[in-house]
Amino acid sequence: MDFALVVGIEILNAVASLMLISIGLAIIFGMMRIINLAHGEFLMLGGYAAITATKAGVNIWIAMLVVAPLVVGVIGVVVERCVVRFLYGRMVDTMLATWGLSLLLVGLVTTIFGNTTAGISSPLGPVLIGTYTVSLYTLFIVFVAAMVGLGLWLLLKKTRFGLIARGTMQNANMAAGLGLSPPRVYMVTFGIGAALAGLAGGVLAPITGVVPTIGVAYVAKAFITVIGGGASILTGTISASALFGTVNQLATFATTPVIGEVALLLAAIVLIRLLPQGITDRFFRRSL
Amino acid sequence: MKLERRSALKTLGGAAAIGAAASLAARAAHAAGDIPVASIHDLSGGLDIYGKPMEDAMKLATEEINAAGGLLGRKVKLISYDSQSNMQQYTQFAQQAALKDKVAVVHGGITSASREVIRPVLKRFNTLYFYNTQYEGGVCDRNTFCTGQTPAQNVEILMPHVMKKWGKRVYVVAADYNYGQITSDWVKKYTKDNGGEVVAVDFFPLDVTQFGPAIQKIQAAKPDLVLSALVGGAHISFYRQWAAAGMKAKIPMCSTTFSGGNEHIVLAPEEADGLVTAFSYFQSVDNPVNKQFVPRWHKRFGADYPYITELAVATYQGMHLWALGVKKAGSTDRMKVIQALESGIDFNGPSGKVTIDPATHHCTLDVHIAEVKAKKMVVLEAYKQRKPIDTAAVCNLIKSPNENKQFVIKI
Numbered sequence: 001m002d003f004a005l006v007v008g009i010e011i012l013n014a015v016a017s018l019m020l021i022s023i024g025l026a027i028i029f030g031m032m033r034i035i036n037l038a039h040g041e042f043l044m045l046g047g048y049a050a051i052t053a054t055k056a057g058v059n060i061w062i063a064m065l066v067v068a069p070l071v072v073g074v075i076g077v078v079v080e081r082c083v084v085r086f087l088y089g090r091m092v093d094t095m096l097a098t099w100g101l102s103l104l105l106v107g108l109v110t111t112i113f114g115n116t117t118a119g120i121s122s123p124l125g126p127v128l129i130g131t132y133t134v135s136l137y138t139l140f141i142v143f144v145a146a147m148v149g150l151g152l153w154l155l156l157k158k159t160r161f162g163l164i165a166r167g168t169m170q171n172a173n174m175a176a177g178l179g180l181s182p183p184r185v186y187m188v189t190f191g192i193g194a195a196l197a198g199l200a201g202g203v204l205a206p207i208t209g210v211v212p213t214i215g216v217a218y219v220a221k222a223f224i225t226v227i228g229g230g231a232s233i234l235t236g237t238i239s240a241s242a243l244f245g246t247v248n249q250l251a252t253f254a255t256t257p258v259i260g261e262v263a264l265l266l267a268a269i270v271l272i273r274l275l276p277q278g279i280t281d282r283f284f285r286r287s288l
Numbered sequence: 289m290k291l292e293r294r295s296a297l298k299t300l301g302g303a304a305a306i307g308a309a310a311s312l313a314a315r316a317a318h319a320a321g322d323i324p325v326a327s328i329h330d331l332s333g334g335l336d337i338y339g340k341p342m343e344d345a346m347k348l349a350t351e352e353i354n355a356a357g358g359l360l361g362r363k364v365k366l367i368s369y370d371s372q373s374n375m376q377q378y379t380q381f382a383q384q385a386a387l388k389d390k391v392a393v394v395h396g397g398i399t400s401a402s403r404e405v406i407r408p409v410l411k412r413f414n415t416l417y418f419y420n421t422q423y424e425g426g427v428c429d430r431n432t433f434c435t436g437q438t439p440a441q442n443v444e445i446l447m448p449h450v451m452k453k454w455g456k457r458v459y460v461v462a463a464d465y466n467y468g469q470i471t472s473d474w475v476k477k478y479t480k481d482n483g484g485e486v487v488a489v490d491f492f493p494l495d496v497t498q499f500g501p502a503i504q505k506i507q508a509a510k511p512d513l514v515l516s517a518l519v520g521g522a523h524i525s526f527y528r529q530w531a532a533a534g535m536k537a538k539i540p541m542c543s544t545t546f547s548g549g550n551e552h553i554v555l556a557p558e559e560a561d562g563l564v565t566a567f568s569y570f571q572s573v574d575n576p577v578n579k580q581f582v583p584r585w586h587k588r589f590g591a592d593y594p595y596i597t598e599l600a601v602a603t604y605q606g607m608h609l610w611a612l613g614v615k616k617a618g619s620t621d622r623m624k625v626i627q628a629l630e631s632g633i634d635f636n637g638p639s640g641k642v643t644i645d646p647a648t649h650h651c652t653l654d655v656h657i658a659e660v661k662a663k664k665m666v667v668l669e670a671y672k673q674r675k676p677i678d679t680a681a682v683c684n685l686i687k688s689p690n691e692n693k694q695f696v697i698k699i
Contacts, residue, residue: 003508010500017498115332117521119528121556126534132507135532138500206532208497209525211334217495252501257492258464260501 002130007253013138015245016145017204021218022225022237023148024197029226030233031169031189034084035095038102039222040215042194046072046201047210048109054120068202069195076194080187102215109212119209137206144203148196152234156288165189224268230278235287239279243267322365323620326385328396328406333373334494334521337549338398341600343368346395348588349607359614367391375405382406386413392620393610395420395603400467407432411692416622420606421599424470426695428683433629433649435606437568439474440678441655443544445671446566447478449657450542455512456484461502462517464491471517471544473697487511492518497525503533516543524551531559552660553594563660569601569639570658570665578638605637609644647684650676
């Protein structure tokens with residue numbers, strides 16, 4: 001019984017981690033049709049921002065939850081202004097440009113921090129579940145993911161900015177005709193996507209540690225989740241994370257981490273074969 | 289002037305002769321100049337935690353040899369390659385060292401996977417090879433010398449020590465490549481020999497960073513102790529997550545790899561304290577040679593050098609053993625040096641006396657058991673002059689000098 005509960009927590013953790021690493025990409029891809037191949041590097045920068053700030057004496061919570069998203073959000077806005085804004089509507093070109101950007105970022109960070117694993121201890125202690133102990137930080141990640149989901153939903157559904165953003169994504173010309181400025185909306189949306197990537201990188205840093213090349217490990221999973229989720233940004237990402245995270249973790253418990261990864265990829269292949277447009281093409285069609 | 293064919297030919301011939309003479313002269317100058325020595329270590333990427341101190345050890349040993357007058361009246365020139373934690377680079381650099389640099393010896397390779405990449409290359413091109421890493425044992429190749437310890441030297445003493453302390457049920461977590469797999473077989477053997485049982489073995493690829501399910505599985509199995517043969521930067525996450533889950537207070541841990549990559553410095557004391565490990569060298573080993581060696585190292589690389597690792601000292605000793613071989617042979621010729629080394633050369637190094645075992649090309653050396661305490665390794669027990677009996681049981685290069693394989697333990 002306790003073991004089932006513990007397995008459940010680890011599954012929740014995997015789902016939450018998947019959602020956190022994918023949501024920034026989902027926003028940038030889902031709303032602006034930009035394939036951001038530098039997404040993994042945004043996560044990596046978030047990790048370095050959190051670790052560097054913590055080592056410089058900043059409170060670890062502020063470092064992870066404020067500094068990391070802020071730093072990467074600003075970087076995201078700069079990237080949007082300097083590179084991406086010239087490429088809206090040219091999907092293949094954005095891939096090339098952001099891939100180049102990802103190589104540049106890996107190179108820059110390697111030059112500054114060296115190609116070595118950096119890390120910080122995770123805060124919070126263990127929590128007792130029956131005869132098992134689980135890191136409380138695991139539950140914290142689930143909490144952060146839930147807050148991000150809720151916050152995004154409120155932002156897009158309940159605020160004026162959310163309405164403007166959704167309107168601009170649907171028909172930029174009409175929005176411009178109504179006196180709005182699509183370039184500004186794009187800039188802010190890109191910044192939010194980048195900031196969420198930074199947040200994910202910061203929050204995961206105490207668990208995994210960071211190296212300049214860690215983005216590669218993230219970006220593939222993030223893309224699989226976003227594609228598997230389909231058109232709806234929030235529902236799609238959450239449902240795909242739930243599916244892939246559960247499959248991955250159950251297989252890992254039953255066998256080894258290697259088989260767990262294989263199971264995740266197999267699930268993705270089967271899903272895309274059955275639902276080429278992702279989960280939200282068939283289910284939850286009108287959701288956000 | 290009319291150019292005649294005959295005179296033109298003469299001129300050309302003369303030029304060719306001069307050219308040939310010049311290149312011969314250059315080769316002769318090369319022969320009388322520095323002795324090139326190559327080192328191939330991962331100085332970047334996930335394995336750089338091991339490679340950087342090993343490279344520093346090569347530098348220090350080379351400088352010491354040169355300061356003492358060099359070898360055979362010539363200076364030793366170190367050619368360093370960074371294999372970037374990438375197996376393809378190993379092949380390329382091994383070929384470059386053997387064919388382009390024509391080095392007298394190659395020191396290098398960290399993981400057993402990388403050793404098995406460069407060992408055949410250097411064997412084919414007749415270039416002497418030193419592997420200076422503790423590993424799973426069994427390499428039997430006359431062209432190769434292994435100066436690190438093997439399971440019969442460390443696991444054999446580690447298992448009874450920790451089982452007496454903590455109990456008989458052992459759970460093994462290991463890196464998923466030849467080192468982890470073969471070492472975990474040795475752990476099974478020595479656990480059984482001491483009346484215990486290995487309840488489960490889990491393998492992790494070198495890039496795994498999420499150990500949540502693994503930690504829960506260990507809790508479910510309720511072992512008396514956990515043995516870690518995890519390797520590299522990504523696997524450091526295991527110790528972090530283990531401590532964060534509160535497991536450190538519940539199940540004690542020992543390791544065959546911990547501190548080899550400065551894990552005890554990178555991790556906080558509350559994450560690492562109490563972990564027990566067995567190596568030939570710890571910085572705190574108490575002997576006269578080490579007392580002088582540590583300040584020398586700090587003077588060369590800075591007083592804030594984090595920690596002098598087992599692998600660094602094995603590399604340092606490997607380089608000095610090779611130099612003694614060259615001196616005794618009076619030549620850098622590969623076969624002459626091998627024969628000189630096979631005479632049973634010994635070197636008093638920081639880890640104690642190291643002697644080359646002629647039959648296996650491994651070393652007889654001192655092994656120590658130590659515990660992590662506040663970012664330091666505290667030596668608990670010392671075992672003098674342990675022979676590489678695991679490799680000796682299967683390999684005899686005196687009887688069959690043409691042997692060329694790695695023997696693997698059968699359970």
